[in-house]
Amino acid sequence: MKKVLLFFLLSIFVCACGKKEESKDERKVLKLAFRDKVRTLDPRYGGETPASHMIRMLYDGLCRRGVDGNIYPALAKRYDISEDQLTYTFHLRESEWSDGTPLTAYDFEHSWKTSLDPNTLGHGAQNFYVIKNAKKVVKGQLPVDAAGIRAIDDLTLVVTLEYPTPYLMEIISCTLFYPVPKHLDKANSHWATNPEASFVSNGPFRVKSWQKGNRIVVEKNPNYWDVDNVKLDEIEVAIVEDPMTHLYLFEKGEIDWLGAPLNETPPDAITTLRKEYSVQSFESPFVYWFFVNTEKFPFTNQKLRQALAYAIHRQELVEGIFDHNASPAMGILSPCFKMGNPPFFLDGNQEKARELFNEALEEIHLNLETFPEIVVNYPANSDTTHRLVQAIQQQWKKALGLEVKLQQLDWPVHFTKIQNGDYQLGFMGWTSYIGDPIYMLKTFMFRDDTVNMSNWESESFQARIDASNLELDPEKRMVYLREAEAILMDEMPILPLFFKKLEFSKKPGVSGVACPATGEIDFKFAQVDTNVQAFPMEEIASSVSITSER
Structure with a gap:
């Protein structure tokens, strides 16, 4: 099956290359491969990694991260902040959707409010909770219009906050805050599921073709407000689940990027790649964990959850599977946040695990x-993930005598199953799109939030997060966040596994790619120079500062 898939993919690439050679017009085309299928191109519902990569190509928000890692104005040419730091007034530049319709502040208002509306709830609604009354709207306690989001004319958007939020610009640079076309969304709620027929966007690129599950091609958007700074003519994205195929295509020159955050480098090949190519590697907030459905028996029992976490020997798996491209996670906040927290439990503490298991x-x-x-669900998108869950299955059997069943599912099916609570243990990768630990912790704030797939909540945890939101002293604020993580690791609604380094290699001549530590990769300023033959050793702008201070 893999040989057939590889032949099919290579046929596509060869045909594309043949057409390019026949043309006198040398188009600048970047060729990529995603590991996971793209579920949606709607910013409100595309919060997971593959969708957000595509959405960043196709849309623009109020602000955007530059190649140097800093946040810059985008559709908001400027903004004013009130003296009490609770009101932001964004002044938009004139711009258009790809169909020529003017983009207005009303598009932002519509997009953000439909993300909060319980009837059309967005994937990351909890990220809007810094906005006045947003949480109460999501909970159905107030009408949608009570949210602190108001367009006062075509080019002015006023946002009122619950509390001062110095990292607001980082938050709204996320794809979840990108606008959707109000004129299209109100007329056809399925506009984003049939992109070739009805889809419009407002970003650097627009959809040229989308073969669902196989290939997406985007082309430069001539209506984009900053089109002069877009150097690529097209980006071709193939959906390729097999890591060995990623490696093969990269070595044959058929894709320009190998590794995080787009696809997977085979762990067995990492050592060789480091010797032969310029491989970039850096710490990131990315963490693998098992979501635990705390509402399903027997996982309602805290000691059982703890026993499963303690029984996993992470360092053994790092050495045997990841080739040191990861580190054991005995918490959820990566060392790159510089929180100073010691491990919350000992790695592979099987004696304690057996004690807790027997008590449970x-x-x-x-x-x-x-x-x-007991069934462990995991996505069928990675041989590494398959080997990993198999190894953990054996560790649980050896340490606890517990037999678990493994269920491998296609990524969209897996994600939907976990999000709907139709699981017991679900494997997932998670990251933060801002350089503040609050995002990771807020995942577990309320059991009915769409991202809190553990269905767990704690009043003491919520109290620490609420206190951190109101605390202006950075050191005191960190105390509350450390306490919140400690509560989480005591209750164990997730079983933390590994912190993953972002490691990748790019083809010669590829430049201008913003690749921050958060993994929110951006190809707006990307360039391809086919005349460059050697692998350059310079770093892509990859080190967005991850800090524990506001």
Whole structure:
């Protein structure tokens, strides 16, 4: 099957290259491969990694991260902040959707409010909670128009906050805050699912073709307000799940980027790649974990969750599977946040795990013979993930005598299953798109938030997060956040596994790619110079500062 897939993909690439050679017009085309399928091109619902990469190509927001990692104005040419730091007034530049319709502040108002509306709730609604009344709107306690989002004319958007938020510009640079076309969304709610027929966007590129599950091609958007700074003519994206195929295509020159955050480098090939190519590697907030459905028996028991976490020998897996391209996670906040937290538990503490497991069995009145079937769900997009969950399966059997079943699913099916709570243990990768630990922690703020797939919440945890939001002293604020993480690691609604380094190699002549530590890669300023033959050693702008201070 893999050989057939590889032949099919190479046929596509060869045909594309043949057409290019026949043309006298040398178009600048960047060729990429994504590991995961793209579920949607709607910014409100495309919060996961593959969708957000495409959305960043196709849309623009109020502000955008530059190649140097800093945040710059985009559709907001300037903004004013009130003296109490609670009101932001954004003054928009004149711009258009790709169909020529003027883009206005009303598009932003519509997009953000529909993200909060319980009837059309967006994937990352909790990210809007810094906005006045946003949480109450999501919970159905106030009407949508009570949210602190108001367009006062075509080019002016006023946003009122719950509390001063110095990292607001980082938040709204996220794709979840990009606008959708109000004129199209109100007429056809499915506009983003049939892009070749009805799709419009406002970013550096527009959709040229989309073969769902296989290939997406975008082309330069002539209606983009900053089109003069877009140097690429097209970006071709193939959906390729197999890491060995990624490597093969890269070595044959059929894709220009290998590795994070777009696709996967085979762990067995990393050492060789480091010797032969210019490989970039840096710490990131990216973490792998198992979501635990705390509403499903027997995972309602805290000691059972703790036992499963303690029984995993992470360092053994790092050395055997990741080739040191990851580090054990005994918490959820990566060392790049510089929080100073020690590990919350010992790695591979199987003696303690057995003790907790036996106590859990007593509390829930079970034994190994009567223990219900446990299913671990994981995506069928990576041989590394498959090897990893198999190894953990064996560690649980050895340490606890517990048999678990593995269920591998296509990525969109897996994601939907976990999000809908139709699972027991679900493998997932998570990251922060801002350089502040609050984003990772807020994932677990409320059990009914769309991103809180563990269905867990804690009043003491919420109190620490609320206190951190109101605390202006950076050091005191960090104390609250450390305490919040400690509560999370005691309750264990997720089983942290590994912090993943971002490691990649790019083809000679590829430049201008913004690749921050958060993995929010941006190709707006990307360039391809086919005359460059050697692998350059300079770094892509990859080190957005991840800091624990506001």
